[in-house]
Amino acid sequence: MKSQxxxxxxxxxxxxxxxxxxxxxxxxxxxxxxxxxxxxxxVSLDAKHVPIGWVIEKPTASTSSFSNAFAxxxxxxxxxxxxxxxxxxxxxxxxxxxxxxxxEDFSRQLxxxxxxxxxxIVDGVDxxxxxxxxxxxxxxxxxxLNQKAELRGTPLQxxxxxxxxxxxxxxxxxxxxxxxxxxxxIMTLIGALLTALVFAREWERGTMESLLATPxxxxxxxxxxxxxxxxxxxxxxxLSIAMAVFLFQVPLRGSFWVxxxxxxxxxxxxxxxxxxISIVAKNQFVAGQIAIIIxxxxxxxxxxxxxxxxxxxxxxxxLTYLIGARYFVAILQTVFLTGNVWAxxxxxxxxxxxxxxxxxxxxxxxAPRRLE
Amino acid sequence: xxxxxxxxxTLHSVSKSFVSGRAITHAVKNVTFSIxxxxxxALVGPDGAGKTTLLRLAxxxxxxxxxxxxxxxxxxxxxxxxxxxLIGYMPQRFGLYExxxxxxxxxxxxxxxxxxxxxxxxxxxQLTKMSGLSPFNNRLAGQLSGGMKQKLGLACTLLSQPRxxxxxxxxxxxxxxxxxxxxxxxxxxxxxxxxxxxxxxxxMDEAERCSEVILMDAGECLQKNTPDFFKHKMxxxxxxxxxxxxxxxxxxxxxxxQDEFIDAIIQGDDVHVVxxxxxxxxxxxxxxxxxxxxxxxxxxxxxxxxxxxxAVQAPAxxxxxxxxIVTEDIIQVDRVDRWFGQFQAVKALSFTVKRGxxxxxxxANGAGKTTTFRMLCGLLPxxxxxxxxxxxxxxxxxxxxxxxxxxxxxxxxxxxHLSVRQNLVxxxxxxxxxxxxxxxxxxxxxxxxxxxxxxxxxxxDLPLGYKQRLAMAxxxxxxxxILFLDEPTSGVDPLARREFWMRTNQLAATGVTVLVTTHFMxxxxxxxxxxxxxxxxxxxxxxxxxxxxxxxSENRQEPTMEDAFIHLVTxxxxx
Numbered sequence: 001m002k003s004q005x006x007x008x009x010x011x012x013x014x015x016x017x018x019x020x021x022x023x024x025x026x027x028x029x030x031x032x033x034x035x036x037x038x039x040x041x042x043v044s045l046d047a048k049h050v051p052i053g054w055v056i057e058k059p060t061a062s063t064s065s066f067s068n069a070f071a072x073x074x075x076x077x078x079x080x081x082x083x084x085x086x087x088x089x090x091x092x093x094x095x096x097x098x099x100x101x102x103x104e105d106f107s108r109q110l111x112x113x114x115x116x117x118x119x120x121i122v123d124g125v126d127x128x129x130x131x132x133x134x135x136x137x138x139x140x141x142x143x144x145l146n147q148k149a150e151l152r153g154t155p156l157q158x159x160x161x162x163x164x165x166x167x168x169x170x171x172x173x174x175x176x177x178x179x180x181x182x183x184x185x186i187m188t189l190i191g192a193l194l195t196a197l198v199f200a201r202e203w204e205r206g207t208m209e210s211l212l213a214t215p216x217x218x219x220x221x222x223x224x225x226x227x228x229x230x231x232x233x234x235x236x237x238x239l240s241i242a243m244a245v246f247l248f249q250v251p252l253r254g255s256f257w258v259x260x261x262x263x264x265x266x267x268x269x270x271x272x273x274x275x276x277i278s279i280v281a282k283n284q285f286v287a288g289q290i291a292i293i294i295x296x297x298x299x300x301x302x303x304x305x306x307x308x309x310x311x312x313x314x315x316x317x318x319l320t321y322l323i324g325a326r327y328f329v330a331i332l333q334t335v336f337l338t339g340n341v342w343a344x345x346x347x348x349x350x351x352x353x354x355x356x357x358x359x360x361x362x363x364x365x366x367a368p369r370r371l372e
Numbered sequence: 373x374x375x376x377x378x379x380x381x382t383l384h385s386v387s388k389s390f391v392s393g394r395a396i397t398h399a400v401k402n403v404t405f406s407i408x409x410x411x412x413x414a415l416v417g418p419d420g421a422g423k424t425t426l427l428r429l430a431x432x433x434x435x436x437x438x439x440x441x442x443x444x445x446x447x448x449x450x451x452x453x454x455x456x457x458l459i460g461y462m463p464q465r466f467g468l469y470e471x472x473x474x475x476x477x478x479x480x481x482x483x484x485x486x487x488x489x490x491x492x493x494x495x496x497x498q499l500t501k502m503s504g505l506s507p508f509n510n511r512l513a514g515q516l517s518g519g520m521k522q523k524l525g526l527a528c529t530l531l532s533q534p535r536x537x538x539x540x541x542x543x544x545x546x547x548x549x550x551x552x553x554x555x556x557x558x559x560x561x562x563x564x565x566x567x568x569x570x571x572x573x574x575x576m577d578e579a580e581r582c583s584e585v586i587l588m589d590a591g592e593c594l595q596k597n598t599p600d601f602f603k604h605k606m607x608x609x610x611x612x613x614x615x616x617x618x619x620x621x622x623x624x625x626x627x628x629x630q631d632e633f634i635d636a637i638i639q640g641d642d643v644h645v646v647x648x649x650x651x652x653x654x655x656x657x658x659x660x661x662x663x664x665x666x667x668x669x670x671x672x673x674x675x676x677x678x679x680x681x682x683a684v685q686a687p688a689x690x691x692x693x694x695x696x697i698v699t700e701d702i703i704q705v706d707r708v709d710r711w712f713g714q715f716q717a718v719k720a721l722s723f724t725v726k727r728g729x730x731x732x733x734x735x736a737n738g739a740g741k742t743t744t745f746r747m748l749c750g751l752l753p754x755x756x757x758x759x760x761x762x763x764x765x766x767x768x769x770x771x772x773x774x775x776x777x778x779x780x781x782x783x784x785x786x787x788x789h790l791s792v793r794q795n796l797v798x799x800x801x802x803x804x805x806x807x808x809x810x811x812x813x814x815x816x817x818x819x820x821x822x823x824x825x826x827x828x829x830x831x832x833d834l835p836l837g838y839k840q841r842l843a844m845a846x847x848x849x850x851x852x853x854i855l856f857l858d859e860p861t862s863g864v865d866p867l868a869r870r871e872f873w874m875r876t877n878q879l880a881a882t883g884v885t886v887l888v889t890t891h892f893m894x895x896x897x898x899x900x901x902x903x904x905x906x907x908x909x910x911x912x913x914x915x916x917x918x919x920x921x922x923x924x925s926e927n928r929q930e931p932t933m934e935d936a937f938i939h940l941v942t943x944x945x946x947x
Contacts, residue, residue, distance in 0.1 A: 005483050006483055006486060009479065009480050010484075012480075012483075013476070016472055017471050020471040021471055206463055206464075206467040208467065209433065209463045209465075210463060210525075211484070213432075214456060214484040214485060215486075370433050371434055
């Protein structure tokens with residue numbers, strides 16, 4: 001009973017401090033909302049409304065039918081140029097991302113055994129977008145050819161027709177997989193960075209020395225930090241889920257409770273890291289630097305949140321196993337977009353549990369009861 | 373409740389050292405003592421003597437490398453849990469939560485000490501009333517003045533009614549009024565609860581009020597006895613000296629160069645000297661000596677100086693300067709105001725400083741001393757009024773004036789990863805010194821401030837007293853006419869303080885004007901003239917003797933500067 005009074009006092013104090021300190025509030029609430037808005041509205045890995053230039057040397061019914069196929073697509077904005085010189089100039093000026101060049105023999109060659117080639121020039125400065133654009137153009141081109149062939153009653157000679165469909169995220173919207181992954185980043189921010197900072201602040205301002213001289217136990221000091229930031233982190237999780245589902249219309253196909261449970265597990269990993277950092281770093285600057293380098297940046301870059309892990313060099317792939325966010329991002333993306341796939345959820349949860357246990361054991365063992 | 377007995381605090385051959393990199397510091401060496409229950413014991417000694425380490429050992433925050441520390445017969449290693457219920461420890465920088473209000477801080481510490489809800493209110497009222505904090509219950513601790521913060525820290529420590537109170541320099545940076553209140557609170561608690569107190573302090577007058585004094589130096593416990601015992605040893609060795617033809621400063625300089633005297637400082641209208649044990653007072657023409665009551669500080673200085681024979685020697689190089697100084701006004705301040713938003717930090721300040729004067733700005737934290745200083749150095753523009761330094765109007769040519777002044781900030785702005793010599797070279801080139809002139813100044817600084825043995829040491833690794841010397845040397849590289857010193861001696865022990873003032877006096881004698889801020893009231897004695905500031909206003913201005921005379925009364929024939937300060941502040945408050 002009595003030690004509850006101490007713990008209660010510490011937790012109350014922590015909430016007062018969070019509420020009164022603008023920098024804590026910023027990390028706990030403003031930054032998550034900002035990141036969600038940025039990734040929800042601002043950052044998109046999709047190619048949409050890509051400006052392309054047309055150079056049609058001899059307009060015919062076929063050429064206009066072909067260019068119309070593009071006009072009806074969401075992906076492109078067409079501009080027409082009189083000759084290649086103008087188009088190339090526009091490409092250089094980055095006014096357009098690609099040129100589609102139809103020669104004067106386009107219509108004539110169209111249904112010859114060797115179909116007329118069209119020339120596609122893509123601005124390759126942004127390699128990712130370039131690949132997307134050339135893929136889209138080729139897709140549209142072969143679709144149009146098929147339609148033409150069917151109309152003439154002579155199906156196009158193609159050995160295999162690939163009928164591909166995209167599952168789970170059929171609209172291929174990047175926000176639908178970025179936003180679930182972002183939740184892992186936000187919880188790292190609250191669990192590891194904020195916890196490490198506020199602990200270091202206690203050392204820096206000399207409040208830790210006063211605390212240690214009172215009849216308080218190590219567990220109480222640790223719990224006094226863990227409980228408030230656990231609650232804060234779960235608040236961040238709920239906020240992120242709410243914004244994802246209601247504001248950005250990301251489908252939540254799996255169970256909300258699975259998210260909450262695995263979110264708790266991941267938060268323990270983040271808090272454990274935050275506590276460990278705070279034991280090493282006793283001033284806020286160092287604590288902040290370490291937290292950003294070993295928790296926040298890896299969660300951003302190496303968790304599979306933006307960059308696909310399987311396309312990383314093997315050595316780096318091996319490193320990602322050490323990063324808690326990797327497991328949580330896999331769970332998040334699966335639960336949001338696919339559903340409760342236990343084959344993904346269980347092994348990843350187990351990995352999180354093991355990491356959390358390791359970090360907590362280390363933190364509890366290393367936690368100070370004295371000044372050295 | 374663990375047992376409470378007479379063995380309040382006992383240390384038995386306790387040693388403690390710290391390792392940082394390759395260097396080992398022996399902070400406490402084989403210390404054995406116990407303190408008297410129900411009394412106050414003072415822990416005094418120069419910086420780095422090991423006082424803080426000793427208090428932390430007593431609080432169980434550090435464990436000894438060897439030996440035992442026991443509190444009420446409980447071992448600090450094995451029974452630390454029980455000990456924590458019996459002690460109150462207030463670190464030097466008391467860890468108040470600055471973003472919590474007064475009452476929230478009290479509540480937190482009440483929770484930590486598991487104070488029952490029903491006792492709590494009564495205890496809060498008692499403590500806040502006693503410390504004068506009641507009107508500020510809902511103010512954030514960060515917005516309290518230095519003295520208030522310290523009182524709140526003490527109140528938090530006293531909440532649990534500790535049996536043993538450990539205080540680490542509780543009155544550093546606290547104005548005299550708050551200092552008196554701190555003492556009153558402690559003494560009241562002792563009467564009510566029979567509490568025992570161990571406190572470290574840099575103030576000798578504070579140590580003099582304690583039942584026993586422990587003198588520490590370089591990790592060793594030199595002596596432990598009553599203040600009277602220490603003073604008794606100095607009987608017949610302390611004199612007030614006065615000369616007809618010499619100024620007090622010349623007299624002090626002369627006397628401090630004589631082998632018979634250990635110490636000579638200016639005290640009011642006289643020079644206070646301490647004679648070497650066994651020496652006899654010879655008649656020196658033109659100087660009258662009057663035997664006076666020894667103070668604890670005299671014993672302290674005598675004991676420490678006997679350990680460091682050669683450390684503090686007045687360089688004899690100084691010529692008979694000081695006579696030919698023209699008395700022109702080098703600094704003129706005329707009705708200067710300074711506003712920060714709605715807050716007026718300095719109110720219609722007017723004073724003048726003469727060339728070669730040592731001019732003091734005294735006052736509590738937040739009185740406007742640092743703001744005034746920054747305006748005088750051209751670091752901060754004035755809101756209203758006229759300000760000229762060395763004949764240059766700071767409103768129009770601040771940069772030009774800055775070339776003729778030296779400034780030493782409170783925090784000793786040194787590059788901690790550069791050696792002493794590298795710091796000197798850097799600062800001299802920043803002031804535009806080159807080649808042989810630069811070499812000559814660096815050599816002068818190393819000699820005058822006795823920094824030669826440390827010339828290749830990184831400034832971050834220097835003891836505090838040496839850092840302060842180096843900072844001062846850096847401010848003097850370009851031979852400024854005016855030197856601004858902002859709290860140069862805060863946290864510096866009496867021995868290092870003496871050295872500092874000795875050198876400053878020498879500078880003043882060569883015609884350098886020195887402006888200094890301090891909250892050590894006793895240091896006002898070193899100034900030729902001073903002003904005492906309260907809330908941006910001048911409370912009083914004059915020579916130390918003139919100011920002290922204002923507080924003279926029937927039952928206080930010889931008031932100290934601190935008495936005068938308190939007298940004037942309370943008098944003003946009454947009006």
